[in-house]
Amino acid sequence: MDALTAFQILDYCGIAVFAATGALAASRKQLDIVGFLFFAVITGIGGGTFRDMLLDIPVFWVVQPVYVLVCIGIALLVYVFAHLLESRYKALLWLDALGLGAYTVVGASKGLIASGEPSIAIVTGVLTAVLGGIIRDMIAGEESVLMRDEVYVTASVAGALAFVLGQPLLPAGMAAYIGFAVGFLVRAGAIRYGWSLPRYKSRPGRKPEDIP
Amino acid sequence: MDALTAFQILDYCGIAVFAATGALAASRKQLDIVGFLFFAVITGIGGGTFRDMLLDIPVFWVVQPVYVLVCIGIALLVYVFAHLLESRYKALLWLDALGLGAYTVVGASKGLIASGEPSIAIVTGVLTAVLGGIIRDMIAGEESVLMRDEVYVTASVAGALAFVLGQPLLPAGMAAYIGFAVGFLVRAGAIRYGWSLPRYKSRPGRKPEDIP
Amino acid sequence: MDALTAFQILDYCGIAVFAATGALAASRKQLDIVGFLFFAVITGIGGGTFRDMLLDIPVFWVVQPVYVLVCIGIALLVYVFAHLLESRYKALLWLDALGLGAYTVVGASKGLIASGEPSIAIVTGVLTAVLGGIIRDMIAGEESVLMRDEVYVTASVAGALAFVLGQPLLPAGMAAYIGFAVGFLVRAGAIRYGWSLPRYKSRPGRKPEDIP
Numbered sequence: 168m169d170a171l172t173a174f175q176i177l178d179y180c181g182i183a184v185f186a187a188t189g190a191l192a193a194s195r196k197q198l199d200i201v202g203f204l205f206f207a208v209i210t211g212i213g214g215g216t217f218r219d220m221l222l223d224i225p226v227f228w229v230v231q232p233v234y235v236l237v238c239i240g241i242a243l244l245v246y247v248f249a250h251l252l253e254s255r256y257k258a259l260l261w262l263d264a265l266g267l268g269a270y271t272v273v274g275a276s277k278g279l280i281a282s283g284e285p286s287i288a289i290v291t292g293v294l295t296a297v298l299g300g301i302i303r304d305m306i307a308g309e310e311s312v313l314m315r316d317e318v319y320v321t322a323s324v325a326g327a328l329a330f331v332l333g334q335p336l337l338p339a340g341m342a343a344y345i346g347f348a349v350g351f352l353v354r355a356g357a358i359r360y361g362w363s364l365p366r367y368k369s370r371p372g373r374k375p376e377d378i379p
Numbered sequence: 380m381d382a383l384t385a386f387q388i389l390d391y392c393g394i395a396v397f398a399a400t401g402a403l404a405a406s407r408k409q410l411d412i413v414g415f416l417f418f419a420v421i422t423g424i425g426g427g428t429f430r431d432m433l434l435d436i437p438v439f440w441v442v443q444p445v446y447v448l449v450c451i452g453i454a455l456l457v458y459v460f461a462h463l464l465e466s467r468y469k470a471l472l473w474l475d476a477l478g479l480g481a482y483t484v485v486g487a488s489k490g491l492i493a494s495g496e497p498s499i500a501i502v503t504g505v506l507t508a509v510l511g512g513i514i515r516d517m518i519a520g521e522e523s524v525l526m527r528d529e530v531y532v533t534a535s536v537a538g539a540l541a542f543v544l545g546q547p548l549l550p551a552g553m554a555a556y557i558g559f560a561v562g563f564l565v566r567a568g569a570i571r572y573g574w575s576l577p578r579y580k581s582r583p584g585r586k587p588e589d590i591p
Numbered sequence: 592m593d594a595l596t597a598f599q600i601l602d603y604c605g606i607a608v609f610a611a612t613g614a615l616a617a618s619r620k621q622l623d624i625v626g627f628l629f630f631a632v633i634t635g636i637g638g639g640t641f642r643d644m645l646l647d648i649p650v651f652w653v654v655q656p657v658y659v660l661v662c663i664g665i666a667l668l669v670y671v672f673a674h675l676l677e678s679r680y681k682a683l684l685w686l687d688a689l690g691l692g693a694y695t696v697v698g699a700s701k702g703l704i705a706s707g708e709p710s711i712a713i714v715t716g717v718l719t720a721v722l723g724g725i726i727r728d729m730i731a732g733e734e735s736v737l738m739r740d741e742v743y744v745t746a747s748v749a750g751a752l753a754f755v756l757g758q759p760l761l762p763a764g765m766a767a768y769i770g771f772a773v774g775f776l777v778r779a780g781a782i783r784y785g786w787s788l789p790r791y792k793s794r795p796g797r798k799p800e801d802i803p
Contacts, residue, residue: 195584196526199576201533205509205525208502220432220644222653229434229490232498246579256584278653286656290632297629301730306513306523311730313629314620321625364623367670372619372680407796408738411788413745417721417737420714432644441646441702444710458791468796518725518735 173340174276177347178215179237181269184262185299186211186238190245191259192307200246207242208235210303218274218295222281260358263300263312264322268351270296271326272343285331292327293320296350317357318364326350385552386488389559390427391449393481396474397511398423398450402457403471404519412458419454420447422515430486430507434493472570475512475524476534480563482508483538484555497543504539505532508562529569530576538562597764598700601771602639603661605693608686609723610635610662614669615683616731624670631666632659634727642698642719646705684782687724687736688746692775694720695750696767709755716751717744720774741781742788750774 189210193203212228212235219226228234252258275292279285297313297320304311312319330346337345356362401422405415424440424447431438440446464470487504491497509525509532516523524531542558549557568574613634617627636652636659643650652658676682699716703709721737721744728735736743754770761769780786 194579197579197583198526199530199533199578201530201536201576202525203579205505205532209506216433221640221650223435223647223649225435226433228502229494229499232494232496235498235502250580254585282653282656284656286659287653290652290659293629294633305517305729306525308522308526310732313626313730314622314732318623318625320629321623324625364625366623367618367621367627368674371621373678406791409791409795410738411742411745411790413742413748413788414737415791417717417744421718428645435647437647438645440714441706441711444706444708447710447714462792466797517729518737520734520738 173343174273177269177343178273181266181273181296182211182215182234183237183241185214185266185270186241187245188259188263188266188300189238189303190242191249191255191262192303192309193242194245194249194255195259196307200242203242203246204239206303206307207245208238209306210299211238211241212299213302214270214274214295214297214299217298218277218291221291221294222277224277224281260312261355264351264354264358266299267296267319267323267354268326268347268349270299271323271350272330272346275327275330275346276343279331279334285334288331289324289327292330293323296323296326316361316363316366318353318362319357321364322350322354322357325353385555386485389481389555390485393478393485393508394423394427394446395449395453397426397478397482398453399457400471400475400478400512401450401515402454403461403467403474404515404521405454406457406461406467407471408519412454415454415458416451418515418519419457420450421518422511423450423453424511425514426482426486426507426509426511429510430489430503433503433506434489436489436493472524473567476563476566476570478511479508479531479535479566480538480559480561482511483535483562484542484558487539487542487558488555491543491546497546500543501536501539504542505535508535508538528573528575528578530565530574531569533576534562534566534569537565597767598697601693601767602697603658605690605697605720606635606639606658607661607665609638609690609694610665611669612683612687612690612724613662613727614666615673615679615686616727616733617666618669618673618679619683620731624666627666627670628663630727630731631669632662633730634723635662635665636723637726638694638698638719638721638723641722642701642715645715645718646701648701648705684736685779688775688778688782690723691720691743691747691778692750692771692773694723695747695774696754696770699751699754699770700767703755703758709758712755713748713751716754717747720747720750740785740787740790742777742786743781745788746774746778746781749777 186207189206193206274295278291279288329349333342398419401418486507490503491500541561545554610631613630617630698719702715703712753773757766
């Protein structure tokens with residue numbers, strides 16, 4: 168199993184499915200075709216753009232424009248076929264879960280290469296995996312998926328941990344696929360069975376004006 | 380027609396009018412004078428800051444502080460004179476249209492110089508032209524201008540295409556002004572005549588809790 | 592008084608208290624333990640990450656992972672002890688004020704070293720001091736503290752001015768502590784006594800649909 172190939176597959180897979188979630192968000196908001204393209208591009212490349220700027224390496228799509236073309240192609244596909252879906256929101260959630268798993272591993276791997284520190288790798292993996300979705304939800308004006316009851320960031324942390332722990336023990340490609348699988352499956356359990364960690368037990372926050 | 384001068388004019392024009400839209404947003408929210416300064420600065424320099432970080436070139440206002448002073452001067456002018464406007468929202472829309480046209484060309488030009496790829500130039504032009512407005516609307520808690528019916532991103536795409544296509548055929552300054560004019564006029568048509576592309580035909584998105 | 596020590600103290604102090612405000616925001620939203628960690632990390636390192644990317648210097652926590660561990664430790668402390676607080680919102684406001692003062696000075700100092708320009712130093716100080724809080728409030732879906740009546744950005748501007756003006760006259764560590772004290776005390780006056788600058792006098796903004 169070739170490590171480079173594994174990371175490339177996960178990289179394209181992550182970008183494509185995040186782009187699809189961006190286009191699905193545009194579809195739910197009934198935007199025009201350019202709105203589909205815009206949301207697909209910013210969601211597809213958002214997390215990775217931040218990751219590369221953070222690690223001070225050249226931003227991947229500025230070096231390799233084909234990534235932008237992938238987002239554009241996906242946006243067109245979603246524009247044509249989204250009406251066939253029974254629930255675009257469920258499709259969005261499942262594709263987002265795939266992207267979360269894939270991007271966690273790609274982000275952790277690039278963080279590990281740039282810094283040599285497993286702890287940094289976990290943070291870059293998690294931040295870049297969740298950032299595209301945060302940007303998508305904020306611009307579309309939807310409540311962030313982070314604030315839902317189910318595990319989300321947790322799935323990314325689990326995937327990053329699996330990858331970072333597996334890295335010294337396994338062939339790199341194997342560690343990458345295992346990290347992806349762990350991240351995706353934890354999130355899949357959350358979507359399918361409502362997996363969640365216990366919420367903070369204390370009272371919810373009051374509104375500022377209700378505090379004496 | 381001197382190319383350097385054309386880009387410099389569009390650059391200052393874009394920053395000044397975006398700064399004015401930031402100050403107008405502060406005025407609509409009845410903030411204090413420092414709120415005017417803050418919104419003028421982040422809206423004026425926001426898109427270009429992101430553009431320069433993305434292309435890994437020195438951030439323009441860190442190198443050349445006069446840009447920040449331009450934003451501050453504009454904020455003071457708006458603070459003093461905004462009450463004379465019949466509709467600050469309309470003024471905001473029209474200035475935003477000028478900034479959109481100007482910043483599209485400046486962003487596309489810097490992207491073209493840094494990457495040599497016309498496709499990258501279009502993406503950097505569009506992203507950096509719309510980003511200042513996105514930041515302004517998100518922090519002010521207003522619905523993003525992106526989500527309105529009329530063309531907005533489309534105007535920027537049109538301007539970037541006109542600039543990139545005109546670049547090899549025309550003197551650079553001429554291509555810049557044409558790209559600016561196309562971007563501004565498409566957006567102006569949207570504001571004045573409600574130009575829009577057909578919206579996505581299918582049903583709007585349901586709320587997560589209504590999906591079985 | 593050692594300057595390096597002063598900046599390091601303010602740096603760790605700023606990160607720790609911002610991390611605590613992130614964890615308190617997570618507590619008010621009743622998130623799970625990973626939500627506490629996530630909000631603590633992004634609020635603690637958010638402003639400084641942007642500052643370092645802007646100045647094109649290595650991002651502090653990628654070089655020095657201990658900063659991330661500080662945020663994690665703080666998140667765990669808040670998770671265990673937040674229920675003892677009478678008002679988490681008030682604790683959040685006061686810690687945010689400490690972080691605002693500290694981060695203003697650290698941001699201004701790094702901006703001054705990188706650019707040599709006092710005007711740039713003020714902008715980097717203010718932007719990086721307020722950014723962590725903006726990100727925290729936007730992701731948590733709370734109204735930004737910037738939009739409240741009281742002075743907030745103003746406190747940061749005052750602290751940055753005090754530091755930049757004191758810098759050539761005083762030992763560096765002294766100027767740093769004075770800038771911190773001014774920023775914190777102005778914000779403290781706002782929280783305790785409702786200090787505010789006069790709001791813009793004209794009419795509030797109408798909704799787009801109400802404008803003829």
